[in-house]
Every structure is written in C-alpha cells, then in structure tokens.
Amino acid sequence: MRNLANWLILGLTLTFxxxxxxxxxxxGASAGQSLAFPPDGLSLKWYAKVFTVESFRASFxxxxxxxxFGTLTALILGIPAAYALNRYKLPGDETIRxxxxxxxxxxxxxxxxxxxxxxxxxxxxxxxxxxxxxxTALVLPYAVRVVSSxxxxxxxxxxxxxVLLGCSRLQxxxxxxxxxxxxxxxxxFILGFVTSFNQVPVSLFLSGPxxxxxxxxxxxxxxxxxxxxxxxxxAMLAFMSLAIVFAAERLLGFSRYV
Amino acid sequence: xxxxxxxxxxxxxxxxxxxxxxxxLTISVYSFAQDAYKKALYDPFEEICGCDLVIETGNSVERMxxxxxxxxxxxxxxxxxxxxxxxxxxxxxxxxxxxxxxxxSFDRLYPAAQDPIGNNMAVGYTFYxxxxxxxxxxxxxxxxxxxxxxxxxxxxxxxxxxxxxGPLTLMMLDKAMGGKPDDFGPVISEIGKKADDIxxxxxxxSELAQLMNQEEVIAAPVGRFAWSRFKGSxxxxxxANPAEGQAGGMNVMIMTKGNGNEELAYKLMDYWxxxxxxxxxxxxxxxxxxxxxxxxxxxxxxxxxxxxxxIESLNILDPATIIDNREAWVEQWNADVIK
Amino acid sequence: MFLNTREGLALALPAAFFSLLLFLVPVGILLSEAFQSxxxxxxxxxxxxxxxxxxxxxxxRTLKLGVLVAGTAxxxxxxxxxxxxxxxxxxxxxxxxxxxxxxxxxxxxxTYAWIVxxxxxxxxxxxxxxxxxxxxxxxxxFTETAVFLGLLQLFMPLMIISLVSAMENIPRDVxxxxxxxxxxxxxxFVRVILPLTKEGLVIGGTLxxxxxxxxxxxxxxxxxxxxxxxxxLLYQRVNVANDFVSASVIAMILMVMSFSANLLLKRIASxxx
Numbered sequence: 005m006r007n008l009a010n011w012l013i014l015g016l017t018l019t020f021x022x023x024x025x026x027x028x029x030x031x032g033a034s035a036g037q038s039l040a041f042p043p044d045g046l047s048l049k050w051y052a053k054v055f056t057v058e059s060f061r062a063s064f065x066x067x068x069x070x071x072x073f074g075t076l077t078a079l080i081l082g083i084p085a086a087y088a089l090n091r092y093k094l095p096g097d098e099t100i101r102x103x104x105x106x107x108x109x110x111x112x113x114x115x116x117x118x119x120x121x122x123x124x125x126x127x128x129x130x131x132x133x134x135x136x137x138x139x140t141a142l143v144l145p146y147a148v149r150v151v152s153s154x155x156x157x158x159x160x161x162x163x164x165x166x167v168l169l170g171c172s173r174l175q176x177x178x179x180x181x182x183x184x185x186x187x188x189x190x191x192x193f194i195l196g197f198v199t200s201f202n203q204v205p206v207s208l209f210l211s212g213p214x215x216x217x218x219x220x221x222x223x224x225x226x227x228x229x230x231x232x233x234x235x236x237x238x239a240m241l242a243f244m245s246l247a248i249v250f251a252a253e254r255l256l257g258f259s260r261y262v
Numbered sequence: 263x264x265x266x267x268x269x270x271x272x273x274x275x276x277x278x279x280x281x282x283x284x285x286x287l288t289i290s291v292y293s294f295a296q297d298a299y300k301k302a303l304y305d306p307f308e309e310i311c312g313c314d315l316v317i318e319t320g321n322s323v324e325r326m327x328x329x330x331x332x333x334x335x336x337x338x339x340x341x342x343x344x345x346x347x348x349x350x351x352x353x354x355x356x357x358x359x360x361x362x363x364x365x366x367s368f369d370r371l372y373p374a375a376q377d378p379i380g381n382n383m384a385v386g387y388t389f390y391x392x393x394x395x396x397x398x399x400x401x402x403x404x405x406x407x408x409x410x411x412x413x414x415x416x417x418x419x420x421x422x423x424x425x426x427x428g429p430l431t432l433m434m435l436d437k438a439m440g441g442k443p444d445d446f447g448p449v450i451s452e453i454g455k456k457a458d459d460i461x462x463x464x465x466x467x468s469e470l471a472q473l474m475n476q477e478e479v480i481a482a483p484v485g486r487f488a489w490s491r492f493k494g495s496x497x498x499x500x501x502a503n504p505a506e507g508q509a510g511g512m513n514v515m516i517m518t519k520g521n522g523n524e525e526l527a528y529k530l531m532d533y534w535x536x537x538x539x540x541x542x543x544x545x546x547x548x549x550x551x552x553x554x555x556x557x558x559x560x561x562x563x564x565x566x567x568x569x570x571x572x573i574e575s576l577n578i579l580d581p582a583t584i585i586d587n588r589e590a591w592v593e594q595w596n597a598d599v600i601k
Numbered sequence: 602m603f604l605n606t607r608e609g610l611a612l613a614l615p616a617a618f619f620s621l622l623l624f625l626v627p628v629g630i631l632l633s634e635a636f637q638s639x640x641x642x643x644x645x646x647x648x649x650x651x652x653x654x655x656x657x658x659x660x661x662r663t664l665k666l667g668v669l670v671a672g673t674a675x676x677x678x679x680x681x682x683x684x685x686x687x688x689x690x691x692x693x694x695x696x697x698x699x700x701x702x703x704x705x706x707x708x709x710x711x712t713y714a715w716i717v718x719x720x721x722x723x724x725x726x727x728x729x730x731x732x733x734x735x736x737x738x739x740x741x742x743f744t745e746t747a748v749f750l751g752l753l754q755l756f757m758p759l760m761i762i763s764l765v766s767a768m769e770n771i772p773r774d775v776x777x778x779x780x781x782x783x784x785x786x787x788x789x790f791v792r793v794i795l796p797l798t799k800e801g802l803v804i805g806g807t808l809x810x811x812x813x814x815x816x817x818x819x820x821x822x823x824x825x826x827x828x829x830x831x832x833x834l835l836y837q838r839v840n841v842a843n844d845f846v847s848a849s850v851i852a853m854i855l856m857v858m859s860f861s862a863n864l865l866l867k868r869i870a871s872x873x874x
Binding site: 011013017018021022024025027028031039040041081082084091092093094095100103104106110111112113114115121122141144148173202204208209226235242246249 | 608703717
C-alpha cells in the first residue's frame with residue numbers, strides 16, 4: 005500500500021516534469037503544418053527541415069564554440085583557483101570565493117545588458133567576444149565548486165609526499181592531483197557545457213547580424229513561424245544533451261558530482 | 263605561462279568567426295518569409311553583386327533599437343522598416359537622404375512611395391492593407407467595432423501598441439466608435455475596460471498564426487502581408503471587409519548615416535524595387551508591389567494589396583501623428599490596458 | 602595546507618580578476634546608473650519607477666509568482682524526495698536520473714511544449730471538458746496560471762535534488778523510531794524531517810525562487826504582454842523605449858529580491874533550531 009502511494013506520487017511528479025518533453029518529440033514528428041498535439045499524422049519532414057535552415061547551422065556552431073571553449077577557459081581559470089582555495093592559506097580567501105561565485109547569483113539578462121553597454125559599445129568588443137566572456141564567467145562558479153568538492157575528498161598528504169620525494173609542485177599537481185580529480189573535472193565540464201549551451205537571458209541582448217546563439221536563434225525563428233521544426237530541433241538537442249550525460253554517467257558516475 | 267596559449271588560441275578563433283568576406287552588405291529586415299526572400303531577392307542579388315548579404319531579422323522595435331545603439335559605427339547598412347519608424351530615425355539624424363538618381367527604377371514607383379516621409383529620406387517598396395482575419399464558420403465581421411463586441415469576448419487578440427499594427431487598429435476602432443480622429447484616448451480606455459475579453463496583445467504575426475491555428479483566437483487585426491500564413495490552413499479563415507474600410511501602411515527602405523557601404527546598399531535598393539524583383543516577390547505572395555509596372559494574375563492580385571484603386575482606398579495613419587503621440591498612447595495603454 | 606601565499610594568490614587571482622573585471626564591474630556600473638542624474642546622486646529613478654501603477658503590478662506579480670512557485674515546489678519536492686529516498690538503490694538512481702533529465706533540456710523547448718498543452722484544444726482542456734469540470738474549454742494561455750506551471754516545471758528539479766541530498770543524511774531509524782513513539786506524520790515532518798533537511802530547503806528554495814524571478818522565456822512565451830514579469834518588463838523597457846534607468850532599477854530589484862530571499866530562508870532555518 006505504502007509502495008503504491010510512493011509510486012503514484014513519483015509517477016505524477018515525473019509526468020509533470022518529463023511529459024512536456026515527450027510532447028515536443030511527437031509534436032516535432034507531425035505531418036501537419038503547425039504545432040499540435042496529438043500531431044496530425046506522423047512524418048520526419050520537420051526533423052529533416054531543421055538541417056536545411058542555414059541560420060540554425062551557424063548558431064549551432066556558435067553555441068558549440070561558446071560551450072566548449074567557454075567551459076575550457078573556465079576550467080583553466082577555475083582549477084588553479086579551486087586548488088589554491090583548498091590547499092593554500094590565502095588572505096581574503098572568502099572575498100575571492102564570493103567574487104568567483106558571484107556570476108551565479110546575478111540575473112543573466114542584466115549581465116548581457118551590462119556587457120553590451122559597457123564592453124561592446126564603448127570598448128569595441130565584438131559581440132562574439134562579449135558572449136565568450138559572459139559564458140566563461142557564468143561557467144566559472146560551477147567549475148570552481150565541482151572541482152573544489154573533488155579536491156576536498158582528495159587527501160593533501162599525497163601531493164606533499166610527492167613533493168618530498170622530489171617532484172616540483174607543478175609535477176606533483178600534474179602527476180598526482182589531476183589524475184585523481186579527473187572525474188570532477190569532467191563533471192564540471194559537462195555541467196558547464198549544458199549550462200552554457202542552454203543559456204538564454206545572457207545572450208538576449210548579445211546578438212548581432214549573423215551572430216546568435218542557438219536558443220536565441222530558435223526564438224527568432226519562432227518570430228517567423230511556429231512550424232514544428234523548432235520542436236524537432238529541441239528534441240534533437242535534448243537527445244544530444246542526454247547522450248553526453250549518459251556517456252559520462254556510464255564512464256564516471258557523473259551524478260555523484262552534481 | 264601554459265595557460266596563455268589556449269586562451270590565445272581561443273581568441274584567434276573568436277576574431278576568426280567575427281571576420282567575413284571582403285564585400286559584405288548588412289541589412290535589417292522583417293523576420294517573415296525569409297525562405298521566400300532568399301529565393302526571390304537575396305540569392306540572385308548575391309550572384310549579381312558578387313558580395314555577401316548578412317541579414318539581421320527581428321521585429322521592428324528591436325531592430326530600431328539596434329540601429330540607434332550603434333549609431334556611431336553603423337552595423338546595419340540598409341534597413342526596411344515602417345514609414346513612421348523611418349521618420350523617427352530621420353528625426354534622430356540616424357539615416358541619410360537618398361540620392362534617387364542612383365535608383366533607376368525610382369520613377370516607376372507609385373507617387374505615394376517616392377518620398378513618403380519627406381527630404382528623400384526613404385522610398386517605399388511595399389504597401390499593405392490591414393484588416394481583420396476571422397473564422398468565417400464561427401463569426402461574422404462587419405465592422406472594426408466587432409473586435410470589442412460581446413460575440414468575440416474571450417476569443418479575440420489585438421496587436422500590441424508597440425508594434426506597427428497597434429496604432430492602425432486604434433485608428434480604425436476610433437473611426438468605428440465615431441471618435442475624433444487622432445484622439446485615441448477614449449479608444450484605449452474602452453480596450454482597457456474589455457481587457458479581460460482579449461486573449462492577448464500579440465507582437466508577431468507568427469504568434470497570431472499559431473494562436474488562430476490552435477483555435478485559441480477566432481478573430482484579430484493583421485497586416486495583409488501575413489495573409490499567406492492563414493490562407494493555407496485547413497481552418498476556414500477569411501479576410502474581413504469592414505464598413506469603415508481597411509487600414510493601410512507602407513514599408514520603406516532607408517540608408518543608415520555614414521555606413522561606408524552606400525554603393526552596395528543603393529544597388530540592393532534599386533534591385534529590390536525593380537519590376538523583375540517586385541514581380542517575383544508579389545507572385546510569391548510576400549509583399550505587394552510599390553512598382554507600378556508590376557503585372558500579376560487576378561488570383562495573385564486577390565491575395566495582395568494590389569493596384570492604384572485599392573491603395574487609394576486605404577485609411578492611412580500619418581507617420582508624424584504616430585511618432586508624436588506614441589509615447590502618450592503607450593503610457594495610457596500601460597495604465598489602462600495591461601495593468 | 603601550503604603556506605606559500607604568493608604562489609596561492611597567483612593561482613587564485615586570475616579567476617577572481619576575470620570575474621571582477623569582465624563581469625562584476627559592468628554589472629556594477631549598470632546598477633549604479635539609476636542613482637545618477639545630471640546634477641549628482643538621486644533616487645528619482647526608483648521613485649519614478651514605483652510611481653507607475655503598471656510597474657507596481659509587475660513587481661508584486663513577480664514576487665507572488667516567485668513565492669508560489671518556490672512554495673509549491675517545496676511541497677511537491679518533499680513528497681517526491683521522501684519517495685525517492687525510500688526506494689531501493691537501483692530504482693533510486695534511475696528515478697533521480699529522470700528528475701535531473703529536464704535540467705539538461707533547453708528551456709526554450711520545455712516552455713514551447715506548454716503552448717500546445719495549455720491551448721484551448723490542448724490536452725489539459727480536453728481533460729477538463731472530458732471530466733465535466735467545465736462545459737467549455739477554459740483560457741489558460743497568457744494567464745498567470747500558465748506562467749506558474751511553466752516556471753514550476755522548469756525549476757522543481759532543483760528543489761527535489763536539494764531535498765533528496767538533504768534527506769539522504771537523515772539517519773535511517775529516526776523516522777520509524779518517532780512513529781513507534783506515537784508521533785503523527787505531521788509531527789514527524791515538523792519535528793524530525795524539517796529540522797534535519799532545512800539546509801536543503803534553503804538551497805532549493807533560493808535556487809527556485811531566484812530562477813523564477815529571472816526566467817525570461819517562460820513569462821515571454823506563456824504570459825505575453827498581458828502577464829508581464831520584471832524580467833520581461835526589463836527587456837521591453839530597453840528594447841521598446843531605450844529606457845536604461847528603468848532597466849537598472851529592475852536589475853537592482855531582482856538582485857535585492859534574490860539576496861533577501863536567501864537571507865530570509867537562512868534566518869527561518871536557524872530560528873527553527
């Protein structure tokens with residue numbers, strides 16, 4: 005009896021959370037002209053149409069670029085910072101922690117507007133550049149937090165032993181620490197990638213002729229038409245995210261780090 | 263030190279994506295029917311000029327804001343916008359007067375399109391009628407006043423005041439209610455009283471098309487340029503011919519000031535108003551021609567705003583009236599309608 | 602713990618400077634904009650903003666929806682998290698995966714689905730009419746209900762995740778022990794579960810509330826111009842009217858709301874001790 009109630013509650017909650025996604029998959033497979041559920045007949049034509057829309061290709065590449073390089077840059081900045089915050093006694097470490105974590109608290113739309121007004125316009129940054137910086141800064145808190153927690157679980161005496169045995173500090177980091185926090189770094193990368201790729205508010209003001217992130221381009225496409233191709237594209241993107249997460253989960257037990 | 267290298271690589275990649283081909287013309291256009299424009303206009307033009315077109319789309323409000331934000335160093339070379347938006351840009355000194363001698367098809371335009379906002383700041387490239395799209399199986403539309411009538415309560419959408427169609431709807435409602443021309447205060451109050459009966463105030467015709475196709479809305483004012491969205495639907499949509507007549511407007515082409523790309527921009531403008539392109543665009547049922555030489559079949563004409571007689575009959579709202587009063591309208595609208 | 606401070610700073614400061622210069626400084630300038638006038642410092646940006654009835658309505662609507670979404674997410678979240686914790690290890694992993702799944706999907710896609718679901722001919726209305734709850738389909742799109750549902754679906758996973766990790770830390774025997782000693786379920790919840798999971802509730806509550814305040818897509822698509830929220834109002838003020846003073850005011854309000862929600866929840870959590 006208890007068990008039944010348990011599953012009932014979970015079933016309802018999961019239906020609410022995942023149902024819309026299933027509807028999108030089917031609405032995208034409609035044979036009709038407009039977005040509808042249940043779809044008017046089944047066809048893969050809208051899934052095919054996605055690949056013919058030129059702007060989707062360009063914006064997909066831009067979003068990919070931002071997600072991959074923004075997250076990598078965030079990791080390059082974030083791993084040393086996380087290491088320093090965990091292993092060194094630093095003056096003002098709380099301040100540094102707060103500054104690095106701040107981008108997570110500031111509403112994205114404000115970030116986009118601020119960068120547009122004070123970097124792009126007066127300092128002649130390109131929109132792509134501003135997007136790149138915004139996405140890097142946004143992912144930085146995740147990188148620091150996730151890497152910190154795996155550093156936290158790694159005993160510091162291992163590196164100390166390595167140093168005593170004649171490694172330089174850098175060698176000790178590369179040979180002892182990095183291999184041991186690999187999982188955390190990958191988890192941070194995936195989390196950062198997904199966050200960056202799906203980011204909307206930051207990019208709302210940061211778009212120029214021919215420069216748009218994919219979610220913004222999808223919104224723009226909806227200004228032209230509400231045909232089911234946006235649903236089809238959404239479904240495909242979701243599968244892409246899922247494939248990445250699934251692979252990571254299989255390889256490393258990703259959910260431990262989230 | 264090791265860190266700087268990947269950063270440098272990433273930055274190189276960034277500047278790489280920011281650079282485009284040598285000859286590029288950046289234009290800002292309405293975001294509808296882009297597939298058709300590509301076939302009828304963009305692709306052939308790129309072929310002729312040997313240049314790349316970069317197309318910025320969006321609704322008129324957003325595109326205007328961008329032109330204004332980048333005034334010192336224009337990103338957009340040429341834009342197509344409504345006549346009142348053009349006037350507003352002209353008053354702010356953001357656009358340059360046109361040298362009409364560079365437009366070989368200029369004198370083939372309807373006189374009304376040749377200098378619509380004065381000082382040769384713009385040329386019209388299309389006229390459109392605005393009326394009410396409705397479900398003829400569910401309701402009869404005879405007057406603009408029907409929009410606020412009980413029979414449509416809970417099933418009607420109006421255009422948002424901030425867009426181009428909003429003021430046109432106010433003008434026609436004002437006419438239907440017998441109000442003073444150019445004083446839309448009472449109309450806005452009336453809409454405010456009926457706000458609960460109005461499903462939404464739409465800002466994009468694609469949004470309206472989706473709402474009407476999923477039977478959320480059964481009647482709404484819309485520009486004729488959006489008619490093709492409704493014509494192909496399995497639902498029985500009709501175009502109203504209200505007692506007060508149809509409203510109308512014109513879209514124009516403008517040149518941003520000091521963009522340094524004038525030569526190419528003139529080329530595109532001239533190509534766009536040429537009989538050849540205007541005919542192609544008309545036959546694809548996108549924009550109605552502003553070029554008098556365009557001849558189309560009766561069937562095509564029925565779907566457009568075509569011919570001198572029809573264009574003469576449209577109720578036009580003076581661009582100056584719109585930009586002089588819009589702020590006050592929006593203020594009242596925010597207070598009365600959407601609160 | 603290493604003591605070489607200079608080395609440590611050299612490692613930590615690049616990240617801090619990146620965040621500070623490219624992120625916090627521009628945001629700071631934006632926030633200060635509303636306090637500046639031609640003559641010096643002023644609060645008139647704020648007084649003018651709140652003098653307009655529309656802005657007040659939008660402010661209170663945003664606050665109300667934020668609280669409702671966070672509150673509902675907490676209620677459902679507790680029930681769901683409790684069920685998840687009670688599952689066997691394999692099932693728990695799978696269900697947890699399904700809860701995390703929506704977070705991986707673009708919010709554009711998730712919101713887009715609601716247009717179809719909530720439409721007059723959508724499945725919700727089919728069900729309402731089919732069950733005889735209403736004779737005719739009811740209007741759901743472009744209402745606060747639509748925005749509420751969209752936001753709840755978008756952010757509830759964050760609450761469930763926070764609560765599940767908090768509940769995993771409750772010692773196994775505590776709840777059965779309390780039951781054996783005669784406590785009702787309500788007492789168990791208030792006296793045992795709530796105190797032991799309040800940290801998760803604070804984190805989840807802050808994430809959901811802040812998320813709901815700062816979401817753009819959901820109010821834009823499901824609310825439209827009739828159900829403006831602060832985020833959509835900000836976008837509109839900038840794009841329609843080039844009104845950066847209002848934008849700066851709204852930005853400040855959003856940040857103050859997020860911070861105070863976090864502080865308030867922390868206070869409540871520590872007061873219950």
